[in-house]
Amino acid sequence: MKLKAEKSILRGRVRIPGSKSHTIRAVALASLADGESEIIAPLESADTAAAVRCYCGLGAQIECGQTWWIQGVGGQPRPPENVIDVGNSGTTLRFGLGSAALLQGGAAVITGDEQIRARPLGPLMKSINDLGGQCCSTRDNGKSPIVVRGWLKGGQTEIEAITSQYLSSLLINAPLADGDSTIDVTKLNEQPYVEMTLKYLDEQNIRYERDGWNRFEIEGRQRYKPFRKRIPADFSSATFFLCAGAILEGELVLEGLDFSDTQGDKAVVEILKNMGVDIEIGDGELTVRRGELRGIDIDLNATPDALPALAVVGCFAKGKTRLYNVPQARLKETDRIAVMAAELGRMGAKIKELPDGLMIEQSTLRPGQLNGHSDHRVVMALSLAGMALKGESSIDTAEAVAVTFPDYVELMQSIGGRINVE
Numbered sequence: 001m002k003l004k005a006e007k008s009i010l011r012g013r014v015r016i017p018g019s020k021s022h023t024i025r026a027v028a029l030a031s032l033a034d035g036e037s038e039i040i041a042p043l044e045s046a047d048t049a050a051a052v053r054c055y056c057g058l059g060a061q062i063e064c065g066q067t068w069w070i071q072g073v074g075g076q077p078r079p080p081e082n083v084i085d086v087g088n089s090g091t092t093l094r095f096g097l098g099s100a101a102l103l104q105g106g107a108a109v110i111t112g113d114e115q116i117r118a119r120p121l122g123p124l125m126k127s128i129n130d131l132g133g134q135c136c137s138t139r140d141n142g143k144s145p146i147v148v149r150g151w152l153k154g155g156q157t158e159i160e161a162i163t164s165q166y167l168s169s170l171l172i173n174a175p176l177a178d179g180d181s182t183i184d185v186t187k188l189n190e191q192p193y194v195e196m197t198l199k200y201l202d203e204q205n206i207r208y209e210r211d212g213w214n215r216f217e218i219e220g221r222q223r224y225k226p227f228r229k230r231i232p233a234d235f236s237s238a239t240f241f242l243c244a245g246a247i248l249e250g251e252l253v254l255e256g257l258d259f260s261d262t263q264g265d266k267a268v269v270e271i272l273k274n275m276g277v278d279i280e281i282g283d284g285e286l287t288v289r290r291g292e293l294r295g296i297d298i299d300l301n302a303t304p305d306a307l308p309a310l311a312v313v314g315c316f317a318k319g320k321t322r323l324y325n326v327p328q329a330r331l332k333e334t335d336r337i338a339v340m341a342a343e344l345g346r347m348g349a350k351i352k353e354l355p356d357g358l359m360i361e362q363s364t365l366r367p368g369q370l371n372g373h374s375d376h377r378v379v380m381a382l383s384l385a386g387m388a389l390k391g392e393s394s395i396d397t398a399e400a401v402a403v404t405f406p407d408y409v410e411l412m413q414s415i416g417g418r419i420n421v422e
Contacts, residue, residue: 003398005386012415018231031060033072035226079106094165098173101133103150111145130157154179164190192264235265245288295319308381314360367391
């Protein structure tokens with residue numbers, strides 16, 4: 001599929017859909033809990049559907065509608081009858097590995113699409129093995145497909161969390177281990193996502209102690225209780241509307257965002273304000289208007305998913321914009337640093353790869369035939385560039401948008417975006 005975009009003026013209100021990160025965490029904890037949980041207003045997307053498939057494979061019973069009802073396994077997942085395919089969901093892959101290591105008999109095989117099979121898992125696999133589980137790669141390369149056996153008995157491990165999902169997986173599953181666990185963290189990227197995981201544990205009264213972000217001591221033999229959770233709106237999805245408002249004529253009102261939530265991508269609001277975007281924050285909504293954009297230095301370690309969209313904004317900002325301290329962006333669905341440099345370069349951007357980010361100068365872009373690289377955030381980011389230019393831009397692999405934001409095109413069209421999928 002191709003997404004085609006033309007110069008647009010945006011006006012209107014957009015209700016931002018639910019958070020992918022929250023939805024998958026809620027599915028994981030509810031599936032491991034003892035009883036029936038209720039998840040209200042979850043995100044319905046390919047990634048969250050993958051989480052449902054994964055935990056159904058491990059024995060949870062999940063009924064999906066406007067509200068999702070989940071009957072958990074009481075901390076004792078069952079061996080799946082078939083291979084678990086997580087599609088394109090890296091979060092589900094990492095969380096599912098930890099949960100499969102709670103099996104007390106049998107084994108699980110977990111794999112995904114081509115992009116997932118290229119993503120590294122070695123540090124997480126080592127920690128699961130340290131804590132008593134058994135993980136091995138069928139290709140002996142530290143990547144899926146992975147064969148997982150149980151069960152987690154506790155112990156001590158050290159992990160380099162180049163992605164926060166490694167640590168979150170251990171934190172979610174270690175409380176259900178047969179004994180206590182100690183996790184020493186030698187590196188941690190994307191800290192806000194671990195804060196989100198810890199908030200879920202705190203709401204469950206899970207017993208653990210921590211030394212900052214360096215060490216976690218988690219008591220074993222605990223249980224998750226069933227719960228009722230309304231999923232908050234997704235700041236990662238809101239980023240594309242925030243950045244659209246930053247570079248396009250018009251005025252947007254985004255509804256449903258909760259700034260008290262732990263999501264790291266809420267920092268995009270302050271980033272854009274520092275770049276000169278006119279943003280007003282009200283009660284449950286914010287208004288975005290284009291301003292005089294100026295380039296700044298932006299540390300994206302905590303918010304790597306914002307890199308593609310902010311790279312586009314940087315092309316319209318006076319001076320230079322540096323996106324840095326985000327090497328993990330090379331380990332996402334694609335190497336997003338290389339991909340955004342290549343595709344924006346095809347549009348005429350003055351852009352240069354850095355080892356840990358991008359250097360972007362104000363540029364005169366031109367429409368073009370672009371490759372979305374089957375990466376949902378790359379496709380959506382390039383559509384923003386297309387809507388800022390006279391003439392038509394075409395972005396292939398547009399079907400990837402369904403991974404996290406299946407309603408993206410429809411919502412953008414509702415406020416004047418001249419984009420469509422063919």
